[in-house]
Amino acid sequence: MSGIIYNKNIFDSEKATIVSIRDLTEKEKLFEIELDSAKSLNHEPGQFIELFVPGYGEAPFSVSSSPSKDGPFELCIRGVGRVTNAIHRAEEGDKVGVRGPFGNGFDVDFLKGKxxxxxxxxxxxxxxxxxxxxxxxxxxxxxxxxxxxxxxxxxxxxxxxxxxxxxxxxxxxxxxxxxxxxxxxxxxxxxxxxxxxxxxxxxxxxxxxxxxxxxxxxxxxxxxxxxxxxxxxxxxxxxLERRMKCGIGECGHCQIGEYYVCRDGPVFNYAEIKDEEEAI
Ligand SMILES: Cc1cc2nc3c(=O)[nH]c(=O)nc-3n(C[C@H](O)[C@H](O)[C@H](O)COP(=O)(O)OP(=O)(O)OC[C@H]3O[C@@H](n4cnc5c(N)ncnc54)[C@H](O)[C@@H]3O)c2cc1C
Ligand code: FES
Missing domain, CATH: 3.40.50.80 (Nucleotide-binding domain of ferredoxin-NADP reductase (FNR) module)
Structure with missing residues (x-):
């Protein structure tokens, strides 16, 4: 797992600002988010973050922009419930919290030449x-x-x-x-x-x-x-996507057999999980 250690408390989120919002479809919006520290998110493709929306709570979202993109990172969010509908009502300039990036992404070095x-x-x-x-x-x-x-x-x-x-x-x-x-x-x-x-x-x-x-x-x-x-x-x-709470392998919400999807995934090699009944 790569990423930045933001705070002493692993459940604290880093302050961030929504810098742009674009409608992609009736249900999905694309949010550009910038950490207030101005640091890069430093994610791998396939990793996710926990987004905290003040007054509504936290939910996991995949980072949709490439690490090769400069500046803010992007989340594409479908409005389905409490947290996601709250973020859909947000405006540019609103503050949010970010924990992460978490999990195993795609190994861009291994995939070179393939x-x-x-x-x-x-x-x-x-x-x-x-x-x-x-x-x-x-x-x-x-x-x-x-x-x-x-x-x-x-x-x-x-x-x-x-x-x-x-x-x-x-x-x-x-x-x-x-x-x-x-x-x-x-x-x-x-x-x-x-x-x-x-x-x-x-x-x-x-x-x-x-x-x-x-x-x-x-x-x-x-x-x-x-x-x-x-x-x-x-x-x-x-x-793979599973219901998550902590996002860091502490609560067991996302368990499939011996694996925690938040920590050992969300990207898995199929050879590793194909015999896990609940995986597919
Ligand atoms: C690793 C990971 C990456 C994700 N990436 C994205 C992303 O890039 N974009 C995006 O739009 N969504 C993504 N999701 C799903 C997103 O986290 C859920 O839609 C969100 O947690 C719903 O929160 P809510 O408070 O709005 O919904 P709630 O009010 O909690 O629930 C609304 C409805 O959605 C269902 N629901 C809630 N959470 C989930 C879930 N995790 N999976 C399936 N159904 C759920 C509930 O049963 C209910 O029917 C991702 C989930 C994970 C685990
Ligand atoms: S979400 Fe808590 S262990 Fe994975």
């Missing part, structure tokens, strides 16, 4: 975006890159401009799909679940490593398709 296959479902694109944009900014260090992204409906697509940018990059191919499209919405792309994109991509299982993040239901079917591709289990990195 071909990369990103598979993101829905909000799962949020942590993957941190790594995709890191690879974009350091593309000479990585091989061929493929991004597969699926969401429920076209109106739920996240980071639309960046998806178009990734599609244009010479070392990257990006494909999208939606589960379904209402008649009144214009969409000329693929319709079908994300697993329908996997047979279409040509990967070398010897040189390719996959990074997968999405809703729990997605993993089993994505793993089956990757088996069809002959991708070894240890060439797959999965970012």
């Amino acid at each position: 071909d990369l296959l990103f598979i993101g479902g829905g909000l799962g694109l949020v942590p993957l975006r941190s790594l995709i944009n890191y690879v974009r900014d350091n593309c000479g260090d990585y091989g061929d890159t493929t991004v597969l992204y699926g969401c429920k409906e076209p109106t739920e697509r996240l980071f639309i401009e960046e998806l178009e940018e990734w599609k244009q990059m010479s070392f990257c191919q990006a494909k999208e799909t939606v589960d379904s499209c209402p008649a009144e919405v214009e969409w000329e792309g693929n319709v079908g679940v994300i697993t329908t994109l996997i047979p279409e991509v040509d990967i070398d299982p010897e040189t390719t490593y996959a990074a997968v993040c999405g809703p729990p239901v997605m993993y089993k079917f994505v793993m089956e398709e990757l088996n069809e591709k002959g991708l070894p289990a240890d060439h797959r990195f999965l970012s």
Whole structure:
């Protein structure tokens, strides 16, 4: 686990300021947040922070910006309940608290020289975006890159401009799909679940490593398709999400078998967890 030690009390958060807020969809907003100390968050792609919203409490969120981005870091937050709806009502300049970054992210040094296959479902694109944009900014260090992204409906697509940018990059191919499209919405792309994109991509299982993040239901079917591709289990990195409280391996809320997702994950090598019943 890397990160900054901010305070003597591990549950104290560092003061930070919301510097910009942008609507991505009806349900998701992108927040740029700056630590008041002006320090860099110093995160790895795939790590998360605990965000404290005064008067409402704390919740974990993946850092969505790349460590290669200067200045404030970004969180993409879906409004679903008490803390997330409170942050959706916040305004630029409002104060929040930040603990972290926490957990194991994607190992950007290990992945150097490898071909990369990103598979993101829905909000799962949020942590993957941190790594995709890191690879974009350091593309000479990585091989061929493929991004597969699926969401429920076209109106739920996240980071639309960046998806178009990734599609244009010479070392990257990006494909999208939606589960379904209402008649009144214009969409000329693929319709079908994300697993329908996997047979279409040509990967070398010897040189390719996959990074997968999405809703729990997605993993089993994505793993089956990757088996069809002959991708070894240890060439797959999965970012898992579990209910969390402390975020630092103290409370046991996020336990899967012998692992604490907050401390040992959220990014796991599939070979390590494939026999854990509750993992997938
Ligand atoms: C490591 C990690 C990274 C995450 N990254 C992101 C992110 O980048 N963007 C984002 O929008 N969300 C992310 N989440 C989920 C986010 O933490 C929850 O949406 C948030 O905790 C809900 O808090 P709330 O107070 O708004 O909701 P509550 O009022 O507590 O609950 C509202 C509803 O959401 C459900 N719920 C609450 N927490 C979770 C949870 N952890 N998982 C599933 N359902 C939950 C409740 O059962 C209830 O139905 C992440 C979670 C984890 C563990
Ligand atoms: S959230 Fe407390 S142990 Fe993981």
